[in-house]
Amino acid sequence: MAVLKRGASGAAVERLQRRLLECGFDPGLIDGLFGGGSEAAVLAYQWSEGLLPDGIAGPRTLKSLGLATVKDAWPDVIPGVSVEAVSEMFPCTPVGNIRRNLPGVCAALRARGLTDRPMVLMALATIRAEAECFEPVAEGCSRFNTSPRGHPFDLYDRRRDLGNQGAPDGERYRGRGYVQLTGRFNYARYGDVLGMGSRLVDEPEDASEPAVAGDLLAAFLADKEALIKRALVADDLGAARRLVNGGSHGLDRFADAFRRGERVLPA
Incomplete structure (x- = not known):
């Protein structure tokens, strides 16, 4: 079409x-x-x-507008998302990690209809910012989540914006996966979106399973697709990054991966 x-x-x-x-x-x-x-x-x-x-x-x-049907072709750049191309976007990442996990990520994006170039670049750049090793990882302690004299992730324990209800919610619902899903509220919400019921709330470590992490990334980006694309049309990578992270953490890696991807992925 x-x-x-x-x-x-x-x-x-x-x-x-x-x-x-x-x-x-x-x-x-x-x-x-x-x-x-x-x-x-x-x-x-x-x-x-x-x-x-x-x-x-x-x-x-x-x-x-009623001028196309579901049978018409949708933009799909995923056939061009090769291990070699993604390696250009992840210059410090072991190629084996990309080879092992890229197929699952691409399958998850396709399942959510995120096959056009801007959203594929958004997804891969998000992985670069959140999990540069290209493996779904759990968040580590930092000054942003752990106070100098507190237990791990104590600064998350009572974050009402995350739906946390006190210890041990901070550590239990810390960031995980390719998109670093964080907070009791998000674990519950995206467990429902993925058809997992209460599984992610009961077993939050499952968010770091590769298949689940890929689905979470795709579902999270699909929720914000229109806003993300508006930011990308304006070439505002900072705004696009904030829609995922809420701030500018990892923006340098995100922007570097996105610009590299613009050069190596087919238009």
């Missing part, structure tokens, strides 16, 4: 223009030429429908 954007022309553009007009978003002349009027109408429609406002009529926008 064609992606329609500024400069495109033909019958598909004319159909798009007519459909936008029917929906109340006037593109100007119905002439089959995708110019500034069509771009503005697409943008307005995307904002109205909660779609990524990029002015490009891609698969999701066309499907929303």
Whole structure:
């Protein structure tokens, strides 16, 4: 299925223009030429429908307009996500770790429909920032989670924003996996999203199992996909990183991996 954007022309553009007009978003002349009027109408429609406002009529926008079906092809760069390409994004990571864990991560992204280039780059850059070894890991003690005279992760124990209820919740629900899932609330929420019921709350260590960690990464990013893409359209990697981490921790690694990925992954 064609992606329609500024400069495109033909019958598909004319159909798009007519459909936008029917929906109340006037593109100007119905002439089959995708110019500034069509771009503005697409943008307005995307904002109205909660779609990524990029002015490009891609698969999701066309499907929303009734101009594409679920049978149409969706962007999929995963066939180009090779061990060699990802190794370029992870210059300090053992290749064996990437070879062992990359297939599961790609399968999880595909299962959530996150196969387009921006979201694949987001996922891989997030792994670089959170688990550069490309293995699902558990968070270690640091000055951000453990006080000078406290027990491990005591600064997390009563974090109401994380849903923690006191010791030992801080340590029990510390960051785990590729996305460093943290807090009782998130363990419960994403356990439900993954169809695991209370398993992650009862057995939080399972979040570090490779298959579960891949599913958690994909589910977490899917929840924030529209916001992430808006940040990426603006080329604001800091904002994209904050949507996962809540701050700028690991931003240097995230940005380095993302820029490397732009060079090595197919457009």
